[in-house]
Amino acid sequence: MSSMLRYLAVSVGLLLTPAMAADAPAPDPTLVAKGLQFFNDAALSGSGNVSCATCHFSSGHTNNKTYVGLDVVADGNPDGRSTPTLWGAGERSVYGWGGTAPTLEESIRGIIVNRMKGAEPSKETLAALVAYVRSLPSPKNWQLNEDGTPSPAATPSVQRGFALFIGDGGCGTCHVLPSLDKSSRDDIGTGGRFKVPSLRAVVLTAPYFHDGRTASLRDAIKLMWGVYAKKMDTARTPTDAELDDLLAYVSAL
Incomplete structure (x- = not known):
């Protein structure tokens, strides 16, 4: 420059x-692998039909769609929310379009419980999911x-x-x-x-x-x-x- x-x-x-x-500690590979499994596990949703990867793929990137809840809507729908990429999400200070989740753990929990209508995830499940998302670097x-x-x-x-x-x-x-x-x-x-x-x-x-x-x-x-x-x-x-x-x-x- x-x-x-x-x-x-x-x-x-x-x-x-x-x-x-300063570099953050590298995520534990075993925990990251477990998180990837949960990321693709539709059993975390209330219907058993959707997973985190439904909107973010297994790579954690966006599927480039806009949603109201779990329904895909036309881009520009005033109630819609565009799916963000999770690449580099571990570097954020707050989460969600509303900026209401102060931690990545709370953001993931909110998605599972409120959007996916799933049961309250265990601390172990959340820890694994957080480790996986934190392992996704920006290109x-x-x-x-x-x-x-x-x-x-x-x-x-x-x-x-x-x-x-x-x-x-x-x-x-x-x-x-x-x-x-x-x-x-x-x-x-x-x-x-x-x-x-x-x-x-x-x-x-x-x-x-x-x-x-x-x-x-x-x-x-x-x-x-x-x-x-x-x-x-x-x-x-x-x-x-x-x-x-x-x-x-x-x-x-």
Whole structure:
């Protein structure tokens, strides 16, 4: 990354600090394997027909569908909730579109009991499921450092996109590096206050926003630029070239 970009990152506090960089203990392989079994176990649901993998596949990624409860609905349904990826979910500070689950354990328990209508899971089952989900890393990209800043090998478009991300686009005010999310809930004019989602692997997680209203990542970026511009009371609009650069950076996350 260029010295100017690094300066910009430091100036807004986006670079990874040593404390944040400390690696968490590696999950126990035996517990992770047990968690994968539970992840695919439909017996955890009240109907015996659905499992965690129904919406997230065994890889923990999203199936790119929008749901009301366990029913698939059209993207953009105001009551719908877009299925997030679980890649990197162990790095979150709160969980769920409503941001109401303070721990991964409570989030998983809530999904089993409230959405899947299953029985109260045992502590052992929850521990295994948490271990499995924590074992799912976000994908790496050769153009980015571990903290999400561009590497020296990044294309000029990705580097320009990063400068916009932490600059005029205002993206970095909510999608804070290195997790690219924020624990608080924001109202961006889409029907309520929702947790700011992580942008890690975002290019693979369409449709976008809590209700899946936007199929195009470029359109989602353009919408959010407008939200930030309105908040800052500015008429600054992105050019097509700037949108292309922002898309290049965000797609590399």
